[in-house]
Amino acid sequence: GAVVSQHPSWVICKSGTSVKIECRSLDFQATTMFWYRQFPKQSLMLMATSNEGSKATYEQGVEKDKFLINHASLTLSTLTVTSAHPEDSSFYICSARDRAYSYEQYFGPGTRLTVT
Amino acid sequence: AQSVAQPEDQVNVAEGNPLTVKCTYSVSGNPYLFWYVQYPNRGLQFLLKYITGDNLVKGSYGFEAEFNKSQTSFHLKKPSALVSDSALYFCAVRPQAYSSASKIIFGSGTRLSIRP
Numbered sequence: 001g002a003v004v005s006q007h008p009s010w011v012i013c014k015s016g017t018s019v020k021i022e023c024r025s026l027d028f029q030a031t032t033m034f035w036y037r038q039f040p041k042q043s044l045m046l047m048a049t050s051n052e053g054s055k056a057t058y059e060q061g062v063e064k065d066k067f068l069i070n071h072a073s074l075t076l077s078t079l080t081v082t083s084a085h086p087e088d089s090s091f092y093i094c095s096a097r098d099r100a101y102s103y104e105q106y107f108g109p110g111t112r113l114t115v116t
Numbered sequence: 117a118q119s120v121a122q123p124e125d126q127v128n129v130a131e132g133n134p135l136t137v138k139c140t141y142s143v144s145g146n147p148y149l150f151w152y153v154q155y156p157n158r159g160l161q162f163l164l165k166y167i168t169g170d171n172l173v174k175g176s177y178g179f180e181a182e183f184n185k186s187q188t189s190f191h192l193k194k195p196s197a198l199v200s201d202s203a204l205y206f207c208a209v210r211p212q213a214y215s216s217a218s219k220i221i222f223g224s225g226t227r228l229s230i231r232p
Contacts, residue, residue, distance in 0.1 A: 006159075034219070043206065043222045044160075046220075091157075093159050105210075107152070107159050107162070109159035110158065
């Protein structure tokens with residue numbers, strides 16, 4: 001089946017630094033990728049939708065300058081958390097929609113970000 | 117507003133007994149419906165989906181779900197629970213599924229606990 005990978009799976013960084021998270025669709029092309037944030041014991045909150053070759057669309061309340069999203073190719077999207085603060089600590093999950101079968105959307109394993 | 121409701125935060129079942137995790141939705145158009153399972157510190161694992169056709173959908177690990185259009189429900193069921201089924205379960209809906217721009221809406225999640 002289709003696989004979405006995320007790297008790194010776990011990262012610890014110091015407050016004020018930036019962290020980049022990669023999301024790759026391994027065996028399919030994804031024109032659309034989604035980034036979610038999940039707080040402990042809560043549901044997934046959609047942060048932004050990225051389309052290959054164009055600017056990401058951010059959900060209301062999500063700071064676009066803080067969470068930079070780049071969807072440079074049909075298999076790669078990146079989320080950069082800039083000037084990270086402890087409140088940015090969370091579980092970040094990406095998802096990719098299959099270009100060939102648009103009803104199929106696959107989720108990555110998630111990245112645990114801890115900002116100290 | 118479009119929404120997905122999982123009315124139970126937690127469901128407790130004895131091993132070997134049948135289980136049901138409830139989900140109702142309020143969306144426009146003909147939605148796609150999904151169930152996902154999440155284990156601690158892991159991403160989402162796909163269980164099953166309803167796109168069209170037979171209202172009873174069978175999925176992974178012996179789970180099934182019944183789509184009920186009149187009651188706008190998509191309850192998850194399993195005839196005989198296993199301790200290993202203990203996890204967090206999310207119901208999700210993609211409204212207006214024919215549109216490539218439509219986004220998945222997640223329920224709040226239900227924690228399933230199976231006691232030996």
